[in-house]
Amino acid sequence: MNEKLCPCKSNSLYKDCCEKYHSGEKNAKNAKILMRSRFSAYALGLVDYIIKTTHPQNPLFKKDIKDIKNEILSFSKNTIFKDLEILDFEEEENHAFVTFVAFLESIDNENISFMEISHFEKVNGLWLYKDGQFFEGIKEDIF
Numbered sequence: 837m838n839e840k841l842c843p844c845k846s847n848s849l850y851k852d853c854c855e856k857y858h859s860g861e862k863n864a865k866n867a868k869i870l871m872r873s874r875f876s877a878y879a880l881g882l883v884d885y886i887i888k889t890t891h892p893q894n895p896l897f898k899k900d901i902k903d904i905k906n907e908i909l910s911f912s913k914n915t916i917f918k919d920l921e922i923l924d925f926e927e928e929e930n931h932a933f934v935t936f937v938a939f940l941e942s943i944d945n946e947n948i949s950f951m952e953i954s955h956f957e958k959v960n961g962l963w964l965y966k967d968g969q970f971f972e973g974i975k976e977d978i979f
């Protein structure tokens with residue numbers, strides 16, 4: 837595991853990239869780093885990290901925590917995380933926006949890529965994923 841490339845597609849080794857955030861050794865110093873670490877956490881099925889870095893006001897938390905965990909796990913298991921492209925990053929004092937394209941494929945080879953403008957909020961010094969605006973049906977040949 838440790839000598840593998842990071843699933844956030846940074847071309848760095850996992851141990852030099854997102855592992856320190858996933859292990860809790862370090863906190864992501866900005867929303868762009870947090871976004872990458874959440875992408876790799878989805879790829880690795882690190883459900884607790886996803887939950888930990890999600891804002892309490894995110895609509896996700898309207899559901900039962902067990903259901904949330906099962907949903908994230910099944911998404912992780914049934915998705916091939918092909919690539920990540922960050923298109924834009926804007927940061928204000930306590931709010932940040934990251935625009936990215938997640939190139940994803942379902943296990944039955946359906947293109948389920950999407951573009952998202954993620955909104956992050958800094959709460960007690962920690963960046964958290966608050967909500968996002970999705971644009972589905974992104975085809976790889978557009979980029």
Ligand SMILES: [Zn+2]
Nearest residue numbers: 842844853854
């Ligand atoms: Zn990474």
